[in-house]
Amino acid sequence: MQKSRHYLYTETLIKRILPDDYEVSSIQQEFYRLEAGLSGEVKLKQALSDYFFKTEYHIIYNFECINENGFSHQIDAILITPFFVLIFEVKQLSGALFYKPGQHEFFRIHNDKRENFRNPLDQVYRHQLFLEQCLRKWQINIPVYFAVVIANFQATLDASLDKFPIFHISGVPSFIENLYCTTSKTNANIDVIFAKLNQLYNPLPPRRFISPNRLRKGVLCKQCNFENTMYYHYGLFICNFCNLKSRSALFETFYHYRTLISEKITNQQFREFFGIQSIQAASKLLVRLGLERHGTKKGTYYIIPEDILQWEERRPRKARIK
Ligand SMILES: [Zn+2]
Structure with missing residues (x-):
């Protein structure tokens, strides 16, 4: 359906x-x-x-x-x-x-x-x-x-x-x-x-838009009903409350970002929304994921694809640069 x-x-x-x-x-x-x-x-x-x-x-x-x-x-x-x-x-x-x-x-x-x-x-x-x-x-x-x-x-x-x-x-x-x-x-x-x-056929846009400052940031734990924030540790997101270690949480959060905010994301927006402090770790993650990259230097942004949730099954690959 x-x-x-x-x-x-x-x-x-x-x-x-x-x-x-x-x-x-x-x-x-x-x-x-x-x-x-x-x-x-x-x-x-x-x-x-x-x-x-x-x-x-x-x-x-x-x-x-x-x-x-x-x-x-x-x-x-x-x-x-x-x-x-x-x-x-x-x-x-x-x-x-x-x-x-x-x-x-x-x-x-x-x-x-x-x-x-x-x-x-x-x-x-x-x-x-x-x-x-x-x-x-x-x-x-x-x-x-x-x-x-x-x-x-x-x-x-x-x-x-x-x-x-x-x-x-x-x-x-x-x-x-x-x-x-x-x-x-x-x-x-x-x-x-x-x-x-x-x-x-032309899919209609959502009938409302909520400003991003009314949204909770961070990678949220599915097992905790999205109530607790997970932290990033060597390629995985970990929940302190239920000890869930997850790779898929990354893709879910990209999906949330794309659905609620934008399909475009910069390194800075990525760090802010996903709660990752280090620019290097963020860059490494973005490149390793292989999201489509546009622009140069400070204008660089990535495109989150519509099927991002299915990416979970894919192996990390080299960045596609456009
Ligand atoms: Zn949890």
């Missing part, structure tokens, strides 16, 4: 935000929501993987792009068949869900409390209009439908939602079956639609 940049940013942020920061609990709560959203998407993926498609198909999960007006679209899943295109919006809502269609008002009652929500039907309708417009522009004729899928089986859907394509995840197969029955095969080439959408 492709995780959004916002998810990765928030996931890393909760490990790094200073414990007394005024936003700690709101960031933590946001991460719980993102995790719930992701688990809903995983459930949809399972339901679709278990379904026997009657035709060839493509599915794109977590599609993100910016439209011509400069606004973003984040679509949980797009199913492309030769008969139709179907957009899924997954919701992990609990409680009893209600709808006032005339007013486009969507609300739930949970623990005797009434709460209004952003209308998911309108949200996904907006995606539908966008995809229809793209297909027109590409001169592809195929109908676009949408469905709002409730991933929490304990949620109850009121009769006011009866006329709308919103249902529990278990209803996905019959909804697709029904679309196959009520539509007919088009001349659309699903490989072309798939390729065009992939061209349009």
